[in-house]
Amino acid sequence: MSQQPIAQVLAQRYKIIKLIGRGAFGVTFLAEDMQRPGNPHCIVKQFQPIHTDENTLRIGKNLFDREAETLEKLGKHDQIPQLLAHFEENQQFYLIQEYIPGHDLTQEISPKSSQNLTEAETIKLLIEILEVLDFIHQQQHIHRDIKLSNIRRRSSDNKIVLIDFGAVKQVTTQVVNQNGNVRLTVGIGTPGYMPSEQSQGQPRFSSDVYAVGMIGIQAMTGVAAHLLPQSQNTSEIIWRQQAEVSDKFAAILDKMVRYDFRQRYLNADEALQDLQNLLPVQSNSNNIKIALPILGIVAVIAAGLGIGNLLNTPEKIEFAEYKNQELAIQIKYPESPQKWQLRKLAPIRGERVEFTVPNKDDNFQELVKVSIREYSGTLAESKQEFIREINTEYSQAKIVSESKVTLGLKTGYEIVFTSDNRGNELKHLQRWILQNDQVYIVNYSADVDDYNRFLSVAKEMMDSFRVESQISSLLLNKERGARQGGVRFRGLVEK
Structure with missing residues (x-):
C-alpha cells in the first residue's frame, strides 16, 4: 500500500514537522498544534485503507x-x-495523540548492547509494563502490538508509556467482498512478539501477555524476539541456556510465552501477581495487635491542618488512637501540635466519623477516608470495580499508578489517581483489603499542590489502620438488611 503525500497542515490546525516512522499500516509524524498556546508538539498517525471503494470506506470509518x-x-x-x-x-x-518526550525501549534492550538486564531489572520492567497492561485488560481491550518500540520511557518521570495500539490498524487491512462481508487481509502484530492465535486473527488477553514475556526473554538473553529458536516438537521458545535466571522467574516467563494460549496466564493481572510475589513484601511500620469487631464504617479523616507546616519544622507530630469497638476499627490521627477535630456523621453511605484539620483556608479540605462495604468478589475483581467507578464517578479521572500494598497487616491494592473538583485538580491515594466478605478502603484526597505535603502523615495513618479478624454477625445482618437488592458492590468509591 502506497501512502499519499500528506498536507503540510491538517484540519487547518496540525502542522507537520517531520516523519517519525513508516510501517505496514500507516505513517507517524511529529506535528505542532497551532491552535493551542505555545504550539505544543503532538503525534499524527495517518492510516490509509488498502481499498477505497465506498463500502470499505464506510465500514472503515465506523471501525475507526x-x-x-x-x-x-x-x-x-x-x-x-x-x-x-x-x-x-x-x-x-488520522489520529492526533499526546506527544510523550523520552525514548523507546529499543534504547534500553538491544542485541547491540554490551550487557543484558539482570533478573531483578527484568522483573521490575515487566511489572511496570503489566501494571499498565492490566488497566487495558480491565477495560476489556487488547493492545495487540506490544513490542520494544511501542513502549516509551517518559523523560519527565522515567515511567513507561504504552503507545501505538494495534486495533485501530484494522482500518487499513479490511476488505469488503461482493456479499458485503468484511475480512482482514493480514494479522495485526509484529513477528516475534505475536503468538500463533494472533497471527490467525484471533487475539486474546493472553496474546498481550505473550508479547510481554518475549520482551523479558529478550532483555535477559540479548537475542531479538524473532530470532529466538523454537522446539521442533512443541514449538515452545528455547532460551534458558542463554540467560542467568532463577527457576522461579524462568517458570513465570515460560508460562507467559507458552505456544498454546490455554497454558498461558489468562491476562496481565495473573502474570503480574506471580511476578510481584517474587518481590520482598513491604510490611507496615506499626505491628500493634488489636482485637475489634467489624463493619459498615467510613471513617473520614482530614489530612489538612497545618501538617504542611508540621512536616517542614522540627516539631514532632504526636498521634492519638481512635478506637471504636462497635464499628471494629482502630486508626491513629495527629493530636499535636494541632489536634484534629472529631465529628460523627450520619451513616448515609456508611460514613461514621470524620477527623478534620482546623484553620484550613484553601479551596479543598484534605481528607483521608476509611470505608467498609460488603463485597463478595476477589481482590483482583475489586480492583476492576474500583477503576470502573473511579472513571464514572470522578470528573476527568485519570489513573496515575496501581500496585499491591499492605494495609491492616494484609495484602491489598493501591490506586493513585487525579480528578477535577469544580476547577481544582485533586490527587487521591486509595488503598483497600478484603476480609470477612468486606472491602476495607482507606482513601487520601488532597489538592494536587498539597498532596506531597500531607502524604507522609496520611500514609502513617494508613499504616496504623486495623480491623478485627472475627466479624460481628449482628452488625453484618444489620448492614445486609439495609443494602439494596441486586447490587453486589455498592458505593465503593467514596468522594
Missing part, C-alpha cells in the same frame, strides 16, 4: 470511530497517551 472512542477512554490512564482528535481527510484516517 469506534477504536478512537476506545483510545480516548484508555487515555485516562497516566501511562497511555491521550487522544486529542480523530478525523477523516481525503479518504485517509
Whole structure:
C-alpha cells in the first residue's frame, strides 16, 4: 500500500514537522498544534485503507470511530497517551495523540548492547509494563502490538508509556467482498512478539501477555524476539541456556510465552501477581495487635491542618488512637501540635466519623477516608470495580499508578489517581483489603499542590489502620438488611 503525500497542515490546525516512522499500516509524524498556546508538539498517525471503494470506506470509518472512542477512554490512564482528535481527510484516517518526550525501549534492550538486564531489572520492567497492561485488560481491550518500540520511557518521570495500539490498524487491512462481508487481509502484530492465535486473527488477553514475556526473554538473553529458536516438537521458545535466571522467574516467563494460549496466564493481572510475589513484601511500620469487631464504617479523616507546616519544622507530630469497638476499627490521627477535630456523621453511605484539620483556608479540605462495604468478589475483581467507578464517578479521572500494598497487616491494592473538583485538580491515594466478605478502603484526597505535603502523615495513618479478624454477625445482618437488592458492590468509591 502506497501512502499519499500528506498536507503540510491538517484540519487547518496540525502542522507537520517531520516523519517519525513508516510501517505496514500507516505513517507517524511529529506535528505542532497551532491552535493551542505555545504550539505544543503532538503525534499524527495517518492510516490509509488498502481499498477505497465506498463500502470499505464506510465500514472503515465506523471501525475507526469506534477504536478512537476506545483510545480516548484508555487515555485516562497516566501511562497511555491521550487522544486529542480523530478525523477523516481525503479518504485517509488520522489520529492526533499526546506527544510523550523520552525514548523507546529499543534504547534500553538491544542485541547491540554490551550487557543484558539482570533478573531483578527484568522483573521490575515487566511489572511496570503489566501494571499498565492490566488497566487495558480491565477495560476489556487488547493492545495487540506490544513490542520494544511501542513502549516509551517518559523523560519527565522515567515511567513507561504504552503507545501505538494495534486495533485501530484494522482500518487499513479490511476488505469488503461482493456479499458485503468484511475480512482482514493480514494479522495485526509484529513477528516475534505475536503468538500463533494472533497471527490467525484471533487475539486474546493472553496474546498481550505473550508479547510481554518475549520482551523479558529478550532483555535477559540479548537475542531479538524473532530470532529466538523454537522446539521442533512443541514449538515452545528455547532460551534458558542463554540467560542467568532463577527457576522461579524462568517458570513465570515460560508460562507467559507458552505456544498454546490455554497454558498461558489468562491476562496481565495473573502474570503480574506471580511476578510481584517474587518481590520482598513491604510490611507496615506499626505491628500493634488489636482485637475489634467489624463493619459498615467510613471513617473520614482530614489530612489538612497545618501538617504542611508540621512536616517542614522540627516539631514532632504526636498521634492519638481512635478506637471504636462497635464499628471494629482502630486508626491513629495527629493530636499535636494541632489536634484534629472529631465529628460523627450520619451513616448515609456508611460514613461514621470524620477527623478534620482546623484553620484550613484553601479551596479543598484534605481528607483521608476509611470505608467498609460488603463485597463478595476477589481482590483482583475489586480492583476492576474500583477503576470502573473511579472513571464514572470522578470528573476527568485519570489513573496515575496501581500496585499491591499492605494495609491492616494484609495484602491489598493501591490506586493513585487525579480528578477535577469544580476547577481544582485533586490527587487521591486509595488503598483497600478484603476480609470477612468486606472491602476495607482507606482513601487520601488532597489538592494536587498539597498532596506531597500531607502524604507522609496520611500514609502513617494508613499504616496504623486495623480491623478485627472475627466479624460481628449482628452488625453484618444489620448492614445486609439495609443494602439494596441486586447490587453486589455498592458505593465503593467514596468522594
